[in-house]
Amino acid sequence: MAFEFPKDKYNGKIVEVTIGAGDKARTVGGETAMPLCNFEGEFPNRPLVAMEVYDRAEVCETWAPACKAPFADVMGDAVAWAKKCVEEFGAEAICLQLASTDPNGMNTSADEAAELTKKVAEAIPVPLIVWGCENDEKDAETLSKVAEVCAGMNLVIGPAKEGNYKKIGGAAIGYDHVVVQQTPIDVNMAKQLNILLNNLGVPMTKILMDPQMGALGYGIEYCYTVMERDRLTGLKQGDEKMQSPLILDVGKYTWKTKEASVSVDEEPAWGEAEVRGVLWETVSAVDVLAAGADILILRHPDSVRILKKIIDELMA
Amino acid sequence: MKIFTIAESINIMSKTIGPAIREKNKGPIQKMAEEELAAGADMLDLNLGPARKAGDEMMRWLVETVQEVKKDVRLALDTTNTAAVEAGLQVCNERALINSISAQPQSMQERLPLVKKYDADFVALTMSEEGIPRDSSERAVALTTIMAMGDELGIDHARYWVDPIVLPVSVDINQVKAYMEFLPMVKDILPGATNTCGLSNVSNGAPNELRPILNRVYLMMLYHLGQESAIVDSYDVEMMAICRGERMDQVEYVGKLLNGEDVQPTNDTEKMLYKTFKVLNGDVLYSHSWLED
Numbered sequence: 001m002a003f004e005f006p007k008d009k010y011n012g013k014i015v016e017v018t019i020g021a022g023d024k025a026r027t028v029g030g031e032t033a034m035p036l037c038n039f040e041g042e043f044p045n046r047p048l049v050a051m052e053v054y055d056r057a058e059v060c061e062t063w064a065p066a067c068k069a070p071f072a073d074v075m076g077d078a079v080a081w082a083k084k085c086v087e088e089f090g091a092e093a094i095c096l097q098l099a100s101t102d103p104n105g106m107n108t109s110a111d112e113a114a115e116l117t118k119k120v121a122e123a124i125p126v127p128l129i130v131w132g133c134e135n136d137e138k139d140a141e142t143l144s145k146v147a148e149v150c151a152g153m154n155l156v157i158g159p160a161k162e163g164n165y166k167k168i169g170g171a172a173i174g175y176d177h178v179v180v181q182q183t184p185i186d187v188n189m190a191k192q193l194n195i196l197l198n199n200l201g202v203p204m205t206k207i208l209m210d211p212q213m214g215a216l217g218y219g220i221e222y223c224y225t226v227m228e229r230d231r232l233t234g235l236k237q238g239d240e241k242m243q244s245p246l247i248l249d250v251g252k253y254t255w256k257t258k259e260a261s262v263s264v265d266e267e268p269a270w271g272e273a274e275v276r277g278v279l280w281e282t283v284s285a286v287d288v289l290a291a292g293a294d295i296l297i298l299r300h301p302d303s304v305r306i307l308k309k310i311i312d313e314l315m316a
Numbered sequence: 317m318k319i320f321t322i323a324e325s326i327n328i329m330s331k332t333i334g335p336a337i338r339e340k341n342k343g344p345i346q347k348m349a350e351e352e353l354a355a356g357a358d359m360l361d362l363n364l365g366p367a368r369k370a371g372d373e374m375m376r377w378l379v380e381t382v383q384e385v386k387k388d389v390r391l392a393l394d395t396t397n398t399a400a401v402e403a404g405l406q407v408c409n410e411r412a413l414i415n416s417i418s419a420q421p422q423s424m425q426e427r428l429p430l431v432k433k434y435d436a437d438f439v440a441l442t443m444s445e446e447g448i449p450r451d452s453s454e455r456a457v458a459l460t461t462i463m464a465m466g467d468e469l470g471i472d473h474a475r476y477w478v479d480p481i482v483l484p485v486s487v488d489i490n491q492v493k494a495y496m497e498f499l500p501m502v503k504d505i506l507p508g509a510t511n512t513c514g515l516s517n518v519s520n521g522a523p524n525e526l527r528p529i530l531n532r533v534y535l536m537m538l539y540h541l542g543q544e545s546a547i548v549d550s551y552d553v554e555m556m557a558i559c560r561g562e563r564m565d566q567v568e569y570v571g572k573l574l575n576g577e578d579v580q581p582t583n584d585t586e587k588m589l590y591k592t593f594k595v596l597n598g599d600v601l602y603s604h605s606w607l608e609d
Contacts, residue, residue, distance in 0.1 A: 188486050192603035199605075233601045241609065242601060 007040050008033070011238035014231075014294070015204045016045065017245050019093070019178050020127030021154040026093065028208075028294040029245035034231055035292040036314055046315055047289060049308050050093035050129060050297045051085040052251050053078050055116055056100040056108070064261035066274035070301050078116055079123045086124050089301040090308060095129040095249070096120050101142050102133035110142040114149035121153050129156040129180070129297070131249070140167035147171035156180055156247075159210055165193060169202045180247055182210040185222065187229045187242075194241045208295065209244035215254040216284045227291035248288050251299030254281040278302045286310060317561035319535065320545035322392055322413075322512065323357035326382070328365045337364070337374060342381050349385045355550040356560060361415060362404070364395035371400030379404045392439075392547075398426045405434040414438040416479060419461040420445050428462075432469050439512060440476045442498075448481065451490075452498035455480050459505055476509035477545065478502045485530060486521040489598045492534075499541045512545040513538070518596070523604055528552050533592040535559070536570040573597070 016030040028048055033041025054060050057076035060068065070089075074081035078096060085091040098113045100106040121128045130146050132139030143157045144167055158180025160168040165181065172179045179202055183189040190209055197207055211230055213223040227246060234242035254260050260280035264273050281303040285296050289311070298304050326348055328334045336344040352360055362378050364371060375393065383389055393404040394415040405412055416439035417427045431438050442449055442458040449455045459478060466476070480498045483491035495513075502511055518534045519527035532555055535546060548555050557563055569586055572579045573593045581587040591607055594600040603609060 188602050188604075191601050192605060195603055195605045195609060237600065239601050241603070 005039065008037070008236075010034075010041060010235045012235045012240070012243055013042075014234060014245055015207075015243045017178060017205055017208060019129070019154060019156050019208075021152065024125055024127055025154070026127050029243075031292075031294075032235070034228075034235060035290055038315070043315065045294075047293060047311055048092045048127075048295045049090075049304055049311070050095045050295055051089060051091035051301075051304060052095050052097055052249070052297055052299050053081045053085060053120070054097045054099055055113065056106065058106060059097075059099040064255060064273065064277055065263075066261075066277045067255055067299055079119050082120045082124050082128075085301075086126055089304055091126065091304065092308075093127045093129060093295065094120065094124055095131055095297045097131045097252075098142055098146075099133055101135075101138055103135055103138050105133070110138075110145040113142050114145040117146045117155070118149050121150055121155060127156065128153070129158075129247075129295070131158065131180075134159065136161060136163040140164040143168050144171040147175040147177050150177070151175040154178060156208060158182060158208070160193075160197070162189075162193060162196075165197055166200060169197050169200045172206060173201050178206050178208060180208045180210050181244075182212060185212050185226050187226055187233065190230060191233070191239070191241050194244060198241070204240070204244065207244050208247045210247050210249070213248055213250070213253055213284075213288055215250075215257050215260070216280055216287065217259055218253070218257060220284060220287050224287060224291045227288065227293070231292045245294035246288075246292050247295040247297070248293050249297040250285045250288060251281060251297055251303075254284045255299055274302075278306070282306045282310075289314075317539060317559075317564060317567060319539060319543065319559035320358045320510075320512075321356065321550065321556065321559050322359040322361050322545065322547040323352035323355070323550035324361050324363070324514075324516070324547050325352060325550065326360055326378075327363040328367070329363070337378060340377060342384070345378070345381050346385050349382045349389070352550045353386060353389070355553070356556045357550045359390040359392055359413065361392040361394050361547055363415075364397065364400055367395045367397040367400045371395060371397035372403035375400040375404040376407050379407045383407075383409055398430070401427065402430055402434075405430060405436055412436050413477060416441040417462065418443040419458040424462060424465045428465055428469055428471065431466070431471050431475055435475075437475050437477055440478045440509075442478065442480050448483070449494075452494045452501065455494065455498045456501060456505060459502070463506060473506055473508040474510075476506055477512045478506060478509055479511070479513050482513045482515055482517045482534070484520040484522075485518055485534075485596055485602045486604075489595075489602065492518065492596055493598050496537065496541055499538060499543060503542065510544045511542070512547060513543065515546040515548055526604075526607065528555065529588060529592055529607070530596065531555060532558055533570060533589055534596050536567045536589075537574055537593065537596060539567060540571045540574050 014029040014031045018027045030044040082094045100108040101113050156178045159182030160179050181193045233239045260277040285307050332344045390410050392413040392415045393401045418441040440462050442455040444458045480495050485492050519530035581590040595602040595606045
């Protein structure tokens with residue numbers, strides 16, 4: 001008797017979510033099996049590799065030199081930075097970080113952020129993800145304004161959390177955008193926020209889920225198991241509230257760690273800083289890719305290049 | 317059906333009871349004891365928390381105060397202060413329940429001798445030095461650890477009230493399931509022992525107004541797996557009715573679901589039982605909106 005490879009059976013499918021409009025539109029999700037188990041199900045859409053772009057140079061002051069160098073000529077000009085990421089570094093989407101809107105920082109205005117967002121969105125041929133400063137109140141204000149100014153562009157806006165999902169979700173419905181909902185590494189809370197967004201009127205086809213993560217060395221194993229449970233619930237239990245594509249900002253979580261960013265002078269035994277940081281980011285990204293990430297946001301161009309190659313091989 | 321109920325409300329953490337204990341004001345305590353007994357509680361838990369300062373005197377006074385309401389009331393002495401437990405044991409008219417003794421060496425060494433000396437019952441908490449057990453095997457290890465020392469002291473297995481530790485469904489469904497897996501094993505590991513649990517912990521973290529629903533349905537499930545006693549909120553009238561065997565239609569419906577029969581609900585009560593059963597059984601992921609989902 002011929003050997004038959006054992007296969008798991010699934011009862012659900014990750015929702016296909018289209019981000020961007022017109023020629024810029026890309027679709028993520030649609031998987032019918034656990035991550036990378038191509039032999040068990042359909043994987044109609046490749047995981048998307050996005051790159052971070054920050055709204056102001058000042059908010060990048062503390063960055064590791066390895067991360068500043070590739071963008072030295074464009075920092076402070078988000079439009080040029082975004083174009084460079086797409087044209088030179090192969091970014092498949094851009095994540096515009098509106099970090100300067102933070103009321104505890106530069107506190108730039110929602111209007112200013114919305115104007116900048118529109119310029120960036122118009123300048124690039126790929127979908128745009130717009131990330132707030134992670135202050136509930138300010139993000140509600142900023143992202144509502146962004147949604148309005150960029151009406152119909154089908155941007156991704158977020159993160160929407162328990163404290164501001166009504167305003168951000170409402171703006172997404174009103175001006176036709178996709179929402180990233182974010183919960184602190186917790187399956188039950190992730191489900192609850194999807195229920196609340198659905199009740200508000202945001203359909204599953206307009207929601208991405210950010211389960212949050214810690215980088216390699218900072219609890220990534222736990223994050224992995226939470227993402228795995230997200231997926232098992234959606235695919236094995238067929239829980240319709242848990243079938244959102246997953247989006248993770250790997251760059252932000254990685255480069256704030258000491259291991260990724262400290263100089264070789266400070267830690268001679270750790271080896272050259274740039275290689276180390278890129279590896280740290282890439283390995284963290286591969287981890288969450290294996291756990292089910294549909295959109296990965298990275299910072300360093302080399303990490304993007306390596307990760308895209310890995311995805312090519314895994315999806316082949 | 318009969319679940320032996322231990323009423324949980326006389327607790328130093330309570331806004332009314334706390335000050336009453338500290339000021340030695342009998343009124344509110346005796347009133348609550350009367351209410352718990354009137355609600356049908358079989359035993360009253362007296363929870364003093366850590367009771368670091370003068371715990372022994374406090375417990376003695378509390379036991380005597382409650383016994384004035386009913387001379388032969390059964391009491392559970394619930395404090396981490398062992399001197400306070402012993403002080404309570406000395407004045408209890410009926411056989412008391414020590415709440416609790418875990419598999420941590422200090423807990424066993426200090427408290428198991430009291431079980432022997434006062435011929436008391438005790439809650440055998442399946443927790444070890446490593447903390448909360450992660451699965452049913454670790455629960456079994458903890459229980460056999462307690463049993464090994466208990467046997468050395470010649471403690472009758474009938475004195476054990478095994479508590480497999482209820483944990484919140486909103487935190488980890490695997491723990492909710494591990495409890496259900498372990499409970500039927502208790503009678504094999506320790507024939508002659510009974511069991512109990514801090515039931516309301518299953519709903520910790522859930523919206524307050526919905527907590528009783530999780531508590532009730534979980535108890536109905538546990539009943540079918542051999543649960544004989546539980547520490548409960550005696551002010552939950554429905555809960556007390558379930559424990560007295562007055563909601564057998566609901567209990568039987570939950571039993572069918574637990575047996576794997578997918579009996580579709582036919583009315584609102586069954587709908588509530590069905591949805592709650594599904595989250596507690598791990599078939600559907602818990603969220604705060606589980607009843608509407």
